[in-house]
Amino acid sequence: MSYNLISLKESISNVNGFYCDGVNVGLRTDSSNGDVGFIRSDYPCDVSAVFTKNRFQAAPIVHFKKYPKNFQTNFLLVNAKNANAMTGERGIKDIEEIFSHLPKELDIKNPIMSSTGVIGVPLDKSKIISSFEKFDFDAKNATNLAKSIMTTDSFEKEICFRVELGTDEFFHIAAVCKGAGMINPAMATMLCFIATDANIPKEDMDELLIESVDKSFNTISVDGDTSTNDTVILLANRASKAYNKEAFKEALNIIAKELSLMILKDGEGANKVVAFEVKNAKSVEDAKKASKNLSNSLLVKTALFGEDPNWGRIASTIGASEIECDERHLQIYYDDLLIYSYDEPVLSKEKEEKATKIMKKSSFKITCDLGMGDKSFVSYGCDLSYDYVKINADYRT
């Protein structure tokens, strides 16, 4: 079956039956962006979610999990500046109290919440509740929503496809997301909310969401830390009668991939995005381990920042990964340039110049061919700059 993906602006605003907005209630010290946002649907939505693997899951995640399996919702509330994590029973009670102030006329069922910000500080409930006076619950303003969840992000992140199956047969899938520091391959520290009006069965939602997260958010790393709040939520209200699994899958995968690369590009203080491909490994586990170690290595990250074609740090990280490898079979490439092989370990002046040129690009690929088997894995990382240290040394102030 043939279908077309048409890219649209203003993400979730385009999805039938969904409304969204963001307002500023004073959680931020400045008022440049909103700090509380919502997604509302005219119809009850099925929900699929992927959460952080951190053992200390934030209160909004614990609250979500209290609903029965396969519950439906029509309202999602989000806030920035406070993660509502490590706040104990109080954190969950605070969410319940906030929701008790939702306007009755909206007929909200099973509201859910998502938070990002500082750990270990109770929510400022009255400020968050005050957003209910300020929201236009019938607004379709996805950019405001995307801005209201930004923390150290420097730009808002949203994306939308209109998926055309036939002349009058189409559905939408759209997402907003945030994330900058604390991004880790075990599940990027980020929030991502995906809304669709496609007539998708619940089992497809679960299957396709997990698959797309594994191929996108779980392959990126800014600093190797996994937060207490990581969340990807897919809401389906079925306002459209159209659906096709292949088409939905492709759109969802592109959305997740694009958003995860946006997060990486916006990594705290990062200047370049690098793909670390480990190929011809003995096992996928080996390839994954080495690839993720490369994207997390401080020495590799600082060499990227210094634009220093010091392949020794790449080799050393591979060697330290406790995987099956042998320096006689190893080959290292920067894009298509062979920069290390056992027969030619020494970098010529000419190659060094070529490598330096590649490293100056805003994105490029480092490939380690282990020559041990036929398994491979790609993960994505960024450089570590002075600004990363500055942003994170001063985060709370």
Next chain:
Amino acid sequence: MSYNLISLKESISNVNGFYCDGVNVGLRTDSSNGDVGFIRSDYPCDVSAVFTKNRFQAAPIVHFKKYPKNFQTNFLLVNAKNANAMTGERGIKDIEEIFSHLPKELDIKNPIMSSTGVIGVPLDKSKIISSFEKFDFDAKNATNLAKSIMTTDSFEKEICFRVELGTDEFFHIAAVCKGAGMINPAMATMLCFIATDANIPKEDMDELLIESVDKSFNTISVDGDTSTNDTVILLANRASKAYNKEAFKEALNIIAKELSLMILKDGEGANKVVAFEVKNAKSVEDAKKASKNLSNSLLVKTALFGEDPNWGRIASTIGASEIECDERHLQIYYDDLLIYSYDEPVLSKEKEEKATKIMKKSSFKITCDLGMGDKSFVSYGCDLSYDYVKINADYRT
């Protein structure tokens, strides 16, 4: 049995029958320090060694391992600025060729080598061979030796004890060491040479060396990377007839611990040394994993640099460690100050001020009491500053 440990200056110079020195042959661009050094003994030495777990072991390590088990040596050559790693067969042949130029009259048996510096560049053999003309092979100049192995180190590291067992019964144990960046708990990226004149049996050498390395160099982390060249070598020439296992063990443990803390203090761009104690864990593995993750976390390290008592990053790292833990049982202390417990997650202004004061110290302890069992582990880390990024972005230039 009672014994005394007397601390002496000039480390290996004090050990009977050992000679050492360092000279500059132009491997460094400046001539502030030497770049090639040696340790020589009048008597053949037994050797115990602990090497890096990196799969790509540098040529000097491969060369060492070619000798038969329990070989004896009376000569160790060291150089800075070039790791002789990832240099293939050529790297080993280069070592053999260098050794073929050693003065015949020294009667050298089974010489060994150790290198530190850039990976993937062949040794400048002629410069290294030229050191044999410059060395005074009967010198006892341990400080010159310590300086000749410095890379990004900002001070030389040496230590010596005279161990007195009785009025006329004593032996010496002394060490020089280097290390700054690339320090990792899996085996600190460093070189450490320990010389003793004690009449120690070979089996005690092996047993006590492994034990002391596990408790010292393997508990420190500057940046979580493990180099291709990590080496700890213990040389025993038995020039003294004295020996006592307990006394030797204590002296060796203190030496290894002190040197490893010196390395940490000298961590690239580091300003403070922090002990991360994880206690009351369900297993030693859990305690070790969490403790090492804390000392390697970029977010924890930058918070230390910013002197920000953001215990949420400590908690988040514990939670992300894939260990048995529960936020209801967790307690976090900065020195003796309880900064998080489930009953009191919110930091009072007063506690925050106290915590900030503790964080301004050049060394302090962060304790995470998991409340899950009775096992514990301590590892040591340092902060991550702008200077770390600067040093490592520009390392080769």
